[in-house]
Amino acid sequence: MNAPKIMVVEDEESLGILLSYNLEAEGFEVEVVTRGDEAETRLQENVPDLLILDWMLPALSGIELCRRLRKGSETERLPIIMLTARGEEGDRVRGLSSGADDYLVKPFSTPELLARVRALLRRAKPEVLSSVLRAGDIVLDREAHRVFRAQTEIRLGPTEYRLLEFLMQNPGRVFSRSQLLDKVWGDAVYIDERTVDVHVGRLRKAINRSGPDAIRTVRGAGYALGKDRP
Numbered sequence: 001m002n003a004p005k006i007m008v009v010e011d012e013e014s015l016g017i018l019l020s021y022n023l024e025a026e027g028f029e030v031e032v033v034t035r036g037d038e039a040e041t042r043l044q045e046n047v048p049d050l051l052i053l054d055w056m057l058p059a060l061s062g063i064e065l066c067r068r069l070r071k072g073s074e075t076e077r078l079p080i081i082m083l084t085a086r087g088e089e090g091d092r093v094r095g096l097s098s099g100a101d102d103y104l105v106k107p108f109s110t111p112e113l114l115a116r117v118r119a120l121l122r123r124a125k126p127e128v129l130s131s132v133l134r135a136g137d138i139v140l141d142r143e144a145h146r147v148f149r150a151q152t153e154i155r156l157g158p159t160e161y162r163l164l165e166f167l168m169q170n171p172g173r174v175f176s177r178s179q180l181l182d183k184v185w186g187d188a189v190y191i192d193e194r195t196v197d198v199h200v201g202r203l204r205k206a207i208n209r210s211g212p213d214a215i216r217t218v219r220g221a222g223y224a225l226g227k228d229r230p
Helices: 013-025 036-045 062-071 089-097 110-124 158-169 177-185 194-210
Strands: 005-009 029-033 050-054 080-084 102-105 132-135 138-141 146-149 152-154 215-218 222-225
Touching (some): 080 110, 152 194, 177 194
Parallel strands (some): 005 050, 050 080
Antiparallel strands (some): 138 146, 146 152
16 A cells, blocks of 8 residues: 655654654655745645645745645645644634644644544545545455456556556546656656556556446546546
């Protein structure tokens, strides 16, 4: 199973290290950023499964960053937990009104934060925690590393498996070749975008033996699994 990805935006170094250590111990993949403007740039490149965002940050405040994220098509539904030293009711209301999904006042207990992270992921993105993904008649069992379509097992290579797993986490959403390279191969891997076409072709051939074409090609945009997202 791919580890759910969490970005922590926190300028207090010791707290960033503590959060990273505990989240990674729980099985999450963690990126720590210390500035609001840097976080905004990174989020334009790669959107995590959940964002832990400090209120007070250098260059760009957490409140303003949260507002901007809610206006972006790629980040409007990104689960966000706001961290702050401000505990007054008016501040909590302001934090939630900016678009945060949850709110924790410093100092907080690590077990409480971890519980809120999992609760928010279960509510907002259950697919990143589920061991079984379903999209139409396609079933992907992450624990057994097996794929079925219409109850017929589909044999996939490792790259095709990761590609299908990612698309099943986001059914109906169109991803460009560059986005798929980042999400499936990793942004540190330098390969030609045409490689995506090759692996999509292999995946399409494998899963379409047991049913109609499940992968949608959008000219000039990329690929998606299944119908348009409502």
